Amino acid sequence: MRRTAALLSRHGGAGGxxxxxxxxxxxxxxxxxxxxxxCEASGSLVSDAVGVSFPIVDGVPSLVPNDGKLLDDHQEKSxxxxxxxxxxx
Numbered sequence: 001m002r003r004t005a006a007l008l009s010r011h012g013g014a015g016g017x018x019x020x021x022x023x024x025x026x027x028x029x030x031x032x033x034x035x036x037x038x039c040e041a042s043g044s045l046v047s048d049a050v051g052v053s054f055p056i057v058d059g060v061p062s063l064v065p066n067d068g069k070l071l072d073d074h075q076e077k078s079x080x081x082x083x084x085x086x087x088x089x
Contacts, residue, residue: 018059029054030063046071 019027019038027036029047036045036054044053045061052068054061 018056019061027061027063030065031068 024038027045028034029036029049029052031052032047032049034047034049036047038044039046039053042053044055045063046053047068051071053071054063054068056062
C-alpha cells in the first residue's frame with residue numbers, strides 16, 4: 001500500500017494533481033460511471049454528472065461515495081472553469 005501511494009505522488013501526473021495520466025484516464029465517478037475532471041481550486045476530482053467532489057488524499061483519489069461532497073451551484077460554476085479533462089497525453 002505504501003508503495004502505491006509513493007508511486008502516485010512521485011509521478012506528477014497531468015496538471016500536477018499527483019495522479020498519473022494513465023490512471024486518471026480510467027477513473028470514473030462511482031455513482032454515475034461518467035468521467036471525472038480535476039478541479040485545481042479544491043484539489044479534488046469532480047463529477048459534473050451528479051455534482052459531487054471527491055477528495056485526493058496524499059495523491060490517492062478517494063472515490064468512496066460517502067467521502068464525496070455535494071457541490072452547490074456557486075461552487076459548481078467556479079469549479080467548471082478550472083482544468084477540464086485532457087485526453088492528450
